[in-house]
Amino acid sequence: MSVDVDKAMADLRSKVESMPGAENKLTMVVMSGELDKHLAAMIIATGAAAMGMKVILFFTFWGTAALRAADKKGRGKNFMGKMFGMMLPKGRNKLVLSKMNMAGMGTAMLKGLMKKKNVASLDQLYEVAAQLAVKIYICEMSMDLMGMKKEEMIDYPDLEVCGVATMLSHAKESAIQFFI
Amino acid sequence: MPDYTVSKTLDYKGLACPMPVVKISQQIGTVAVGDVIEVHTTDPGSLSDFPAWAKTTGHAILETRQEPGLIKIFVKRQK
Numbered sequence: 001m002s003v004d005v006d007k008a009m010a011d012l013r014s015k016v017e018s019m020p021g022a023e024n025k026l027t028m029v030v031m032s033g034e035l036d037k038h039l040a041a042m043i044i045a046t047g048a049a050a051m052g053m054k055v056i057l058f059f060t061f062w063g064t065a066a067l068r069a070a071d072k073k074g075r076g077k078n079f080m081g082k083m084f085g086m087m088l089p090k091g092r093n094k095l096v097l098s099k100m101n102m103a104g105m106g107t108a109m110l111k112g113l114m115k116k117k118n119v120a121s122l123d124q125l126y127e128v129a130a131q132l133a134v135k136i137y138i139c140e141m142s143m144d145l146m147g148m149k150k151e152e153m154i155d156y157p158d159l160e161v162c163g164v165a166t167m168l169s170h171a172k173e174s175a176i177q178f179f180i
Numbered sequence: 181m182p183d184y185t186v187s188k189t190l191d192y193k194g195l196a197c198p199m200p201v202v203k204i205s206q207q208i209g210t211v212a213v214g215d216v217i218e219v220h221t222t223d224p225g226s227l228s229d230f231p232a233w234a235k236t237t238g239h240a241i242l243e244t245r246q247e248p249g250l251i252k253i254f255v256k257r258q259k
Binding site for chain 2: 043046047049050051052117118119120128131132
């Protein structure tokens, strides 16, 4: 019996290339809305991009509030949307710690320590993320649920609204998946 | 004496994780393949992070020198 080696090789190659986790890519779901968890997410994201990985961030639920711009407003919100808008932090610089916040004292203290120890702030990390072409997706349903509008989100070079399938297709191709 | 010459020296003193690795990843492309960059850092994490970064990105760490209050890392661009 003769075997077509070229065909077998081509089949094998296409199989390997379509295997889950075959790409040098990291997909991270950012669900939490607290400062400490966002710091972790952005340090991992920028670190992975520095390691040469393609990085995909999917912001959902409480995470979406971190992407609001401090100086922008969403128009045409209903009552519930306005309430959510008031209750949720308006952007990354309004996030507080998940533990030891102590009515804002803990968060202020940590920010002071970070400055003293020259640890990059969220502002700096977003700037680096943009330079390293980290992709940010925002969950469409979370935004809709909380009445957020795309127009009130930060200016970021690669920011898109999407659904769960987009994130999952990236996650399937990614060598690493994280959830914060 | 090391048998290589440094073509660029970068000062990352005072920077904390992840910035040293982020910055070297942005700078490695500014020298020619085969050139060596000398990095000065005070971040102890760099001792393990630079080799990990080099292994993943395909570059080489030629030498790591620890001096009082200063770490010197010699990075060679491989590709």
